[in-house]
Amino acid sequence: MLDLTPAEWTAVALSLRIAxxxxxxxxxxxxxxxxxxARTNFWGKSVLDAIVFLPLVMPPVVTGYLLLIWFGRxxxxxxxxxxxxxxxxxxxxxxxxxxxxxxxxxxxxRPIRLALEAIDRKLEDAAATLGANRPWVFLTVTLPLALPxxxxxxxxxxxxxxxxxxxxxxxxxxIPGETxxxxxxxxxxxxxxxxxxxxxxxxxxxxxxxxxxxLASEWLARRASIRFHGE
Amino acid sequence: xxxxxxxxxxxALKLDVRFDAAPGVTALFGPSGAGKTSxxxxxxxxxxxxxxxxxxxxxxxxxxxxxxxxxPHRRRIGYVFxxxxxxxxxxxxxxxxxxxxxxxxxxxxxEFEGVVALLDIGHLLDRRPRMLSGGxxxxxxxxxALLMGPRLLLLDEPLAxxxxxxxxxxxxxxxxxxxDGKIPMVYVSHTVAEVRRIATTVxxxxxxxVVAADGLDLLSDADIDGLD
Numbered sequence: 001m002l003d004l005t006p007a008e009w010t011a012v013a014l015s016l017r018i019a020x021x022x023x024x025x026x027x028x029x030x031x032x033x034x035x036x037x038a039r040t041n042f043w044g045k046s047v048l049d050a051i052v053f054l055p056l057v058m059p060p061v062v063t064g065y066l067l068l069i070w071f072g073r074x075x076x077x078x079x080x081x082x083x084x085x086x087x088x089x090x091x092x093x094x095x096x097x098x099x100x101x102x103x104x105x106x107x108x109x110r111p112i113r114l115a116l117e118a119i120d121r122k123l124e125d126a127a128a129t130l131g132a133n134r135p136w137v138f139l140t141v142t143l144p145l146a147l148p149x150x151x152x153x154x155x156x157x158x159x160x161x162x163x164x165x166x167x168x169x170x171x172x173x174x175i176p177g178e179t180x181x182x183x184x185x186x187x188x189x190x191x192x193x194x195x196x197x198x199x200x201x202x203x204x205x206x207x208x209x210x211x212x213x214x215l216a217s218e219w220l221a222r223r224a225s226i227r228f229h230g231e
Numbered sequence: 232x233x234x235x236x237x238x239x240x241x242x243a244l245k246l247d248v249r250f251d252a253a254p255g256v257t258a259l260f261g262p263s264g265a266g267k268t269s270x271x272x273x274x275x276x277x278x279x280x281x282x283x284x285x286x287x288x289x290x291x292x293x294x295x296x297x298x299x300x301x302x303p304h305r306r307r308i309g310y311v312f313x314x315x316x317x318x319x320x321x322x323x324x325x326x327x328x329x330x331x332x333x334x335x336x337x338x339x340x341x342e343f344e345g346v347v348a349l350l351d352i353g354h355l356l357d358r359r360p361r362m363l364s365g366g367x368x369x370x371x372x373x374x375x376a377l378l379m380g381p382r383l384l385l386l387d388e389p390l391a392x393x394x395x396x397x398x399x400x401x402x403x404x405x406x407x408x409x410x411d412g413k414i415p416m417v418y419v420s421h422t423v424a425e426v427r428r429i430a431t432t433v434x435x436x437x438x439x440x441v442v443a444a445d446g447l448d449l450l451s452d453a454d455i456d457g458l459d
Contacts, residue, residue: 126316128303130330
């Protein structure tokens with residue numbers, strides 16, 4: 001059953017790489033934005049909140065199109081990344097990771113924000129009286145206590161990134177070996193005669209990966225929760 | 232020597248408190264809502280007074296007129312909270328070690344063992360806070376505050392969340408600490424029996440004002456009827 005062709009293996013490996021990179025790059029931003037939304041009040045906070053959640057409610061093809069006109073090689077942000085960091089997004093796997101990271105971002109921010117809101121601020125006060133400055137309070141108290149929420153956010157973002165289709169195909173197309181992921185390959189296979197068996201195999205893999213991600217998050221969250229709260 | 236002279240508007244309560252705490256144990260005594268916890272929070276730096284100053288020995292911790300407000304993490308004042316506030320994600324040993332680690336002081340086995348012996352907590356070191364009884368938790372909280380090397384120890388109703396048996400369990404440790412005489416303490420309580428047992432000076436608060444400050448004889452028998 002799982003006799004994958006090299007092209008299919010390539011798509012699976014590429015999907016995993018894209019999802020991992022997208023999630024890893026999104027995480028620091030997710031923690032910062034989650035913290036801003038949970039802990040601070042500033043002018044324009046509701047606008048930031050809305051922008052973060054926009055990819056969740058907009059048609060993915062719109063997100064992909066916006067990425068195309070902002071992050072294309074000649075586009076303002078895309079050109080900046082190209083000249084300063086040597087990173088090209090358009091029609092590269094890096095662009096797929098960018099699209100997937102943005103699509104998964106709202107799902108990552110929400111549980112992190114909720115976890116930060118749920119932390120007993122009195123514990124942070126206690127840490128301060130014990131000599132911890134604010135960065136240390138954050139690293140040694142806030143972050144560990146928010147860990148279950150951070151794990152949940154990571155897994156949701158990863159799962160979303162793994163299955164992303166609309167924004168990816170709009171922004172970086174569907175190039176075998178470069179931007180062709182499980183999702184876009186399944187789409188390709190359903191467009192050609194006799195592609196059903198191969199599509200079926202990939203569908204199965206997609207289900208297994210999604211399931212594994214959920215089980216892993218359950219397990220990690222329970223472990224963290226037992227460690228901290230004993231329940 | 233601690234000199235407190237602070238004012239702060241807290242909702243309907245106007246806090247206007249002035250007192251000096253000599254070495255030993257100064258009890259902040261008064262009914263609930265008198266502003267006792269707010270006063271110790273200001274000494275710790277967790278609450279900013281509207282006006283006034285807080286000076287300990289020769290160090291100015293707060294002075295509104297001069298714009299001085301030392302942040303809590305640089306005040307080196309140990310604080311034992313009413314609800315313990317142990318870090319749930321750390322073991323007892325890590326909780327005890329937290330203050331030393333954060334101030335970057337080297338590990339001193341002698342000091343650690345001394346505090347562990349004083350509070351009888353050697354058998355609890357590898358446990359998590361959630362597996363401790365209320366009395367054990369407060370002893371750890373006292374130990375954690377002591378091990379940061381404080382110049383002053385604040386105790387905010389450290390026994391209030393404990394039942395009578397656990398109160399009796401922990402008071403002797405605090406008395407021992409007082410008789411050690413190394414660290415001055417400010418002890419918040421609304422319970423006469425506790426204050427009688429532990430305090431050397433009493434500062435009596437009511438509705439945000441100091442109504443009297445003196446020795447233990449300040450506590451009349453009438454207090455006992457009304458409280459505890």
